[in-house]
Amino acid sequence: MAGIIKAVVDCDILTSILKKRKCIIPNITTLIRHQCTATQNYEKYDIAICGGGMVGTTLACALANNRRLENKRVLLLEGGKKFEYKFPEKYSNRVVALNQQTRTLLSSIGAWQHIEATRYCAVRKMQVWDACSDAMIVFNEDYLAEEIAYIVENDLLLHGVNKQLTEKENVNVVYDSKVESIKLPVNEGDNAEIQLQNGKTYKTKLLIGADGVNSLVRTVMGVQYLKWDYNQMAIVATLKLSEPTENIVAWQRFLPTGPIALLPLTDSLSSLVWSLPTDEAKKLLKVSEEEFVDSINSALWKVYPKDGIVESGLRALQQLLDGLSLQTGVTRQLQPSISDIIEGSRAAFPLHFGHSVSYVQTGTVLVGDAAHRVHPLAGQGVNLGFGDVTLLVQLLAEAVINGAPLGDINYLRKYETLRQRYNVPVMLTIDALHRLYKGTAAPIVLVRSLGLQLTNAIPALKKAIIGHASGQAAH
Secondary structure: OHHHHHHOOOHHHHHHHHHHOOOOOOOHHHHHHHHHHHHOOOEEEEEEEEOOOHHHHHHHHHHHHOOOOOOOOEEEEOOOOOOOOOOOOOOOOOEEEEOHHHHHHHHHOOOHHHHHHHOOEEEOEEEEEEOOOOOEEEEOOOOOOOOOEEEEEHHHHHHHHHHHHOOOOOEEEEOOOOEEEEEOOOOOOOOEEEEEOOOOEEEEEEEEEOOOOOOHHHHHHOOOEEEEEEEEEEEEEEEEEOOOOOOOEEEEEEEOOEEEEEEEOOOOEEEEEEEEEHHHHHHHHHOOHHHHHHHHHHHHHOOOOOOHHHHHHHHHHHHHHHHOOOOOOOOOOOOOOEEEEOOOOOEEEEEEEEEEOOOEEOOEEEOHHHOEEOOHHHOOHHHHHHHHHHHHHHHHHHHHHOOOOOOOHHHHHHHHHHHHHHHHHHHHHHHHHHHHOOOOOHHHHHHHHHHHHHHHOOHHHHHHHHHHHOOOOOO
């Protein structure tokens, strides 16, 4: 019997055979598993996720929370140390604008209740305008529709998801897991193999790359990755408003150097996201806080010279809209001024575009920044990643219901098709907006200003834009 057991590689198969034949062998399961442990130096999982950031951790929690997948063993490999959240009095300078679909996802896994009980700010209105022409678009001007977005600190979001994850018995989170090498499956049904620098090895039926812009999983897949550098940096900071206000508006002004945005946090605080050419951003990181605040107020309020051609073009459009009774009656609300910056909150990060031509291979799939990266001007980056999570969990559950293996390439390709059908147009639109608003030549300013004003005058079009941004068309 000992010789037979040594020859068997898969313990579960042998156990199954013995049960079917009704063999009564004392402690056979214990004996088999002991023998297997002695000959196999790896742990086996149904699903392994590389990357424990916001998207990877949320995915692990959503998989464990799905009743069709709750019996699957999930491994989450996080390269950093265990995240310990201590409620800070100061707001973090890294925040995300979550759309309705993302809130629904976080609510479904129980994480939103922790965010709601701590702090967040609902955006009920958004005003976007062009510094070169004052053309403007306002979303939710009557406050009657659903909230446009929710401003949440990255650390708090991660804390909310982690808190739920600790309750999931089928998820094993390994911290400080520096990946040494990855071997992807060649044939359907093969396992992927992940080896850590500490010598530990894991095998999995489905490997998910949630390991960010420099994804090792994507690199090992060998897929084509389209990318370019915007030669810009986004400066982030937490700002004090000159006077307290009902702070429910997200403001964005397109400047020739890049967009500046203020996102509401409290009645007296807003979060800054200001995209600038790299050299200018680096200078602003070094100036005094007083000079920095002056620069922000100048960016928000400076009056740029108006071109006569642009002005006459906008007047003509206004007359046309009046004739068609398309005037919405929206009036411009004045943006706030900034009095101060919260000490130590100034930081910056480089801006890039990136997109993996393929999201999947046999037994392997990419989500979040590992698959796509966009300019922050529309606040959609992390929402695209959470959209990936929602659909992938849904399709893996479908695969289980239909008796297909987790790494079934047909389900993975369906995920890729549906997500690329949504992600790519959003990404290209954001990139086009970035390029369009960089131009200062009169014809370019005229075209974009007419487009902005026309969109602002057609409520159905604005509603469609908001609906798309909220993730309603994601699937």
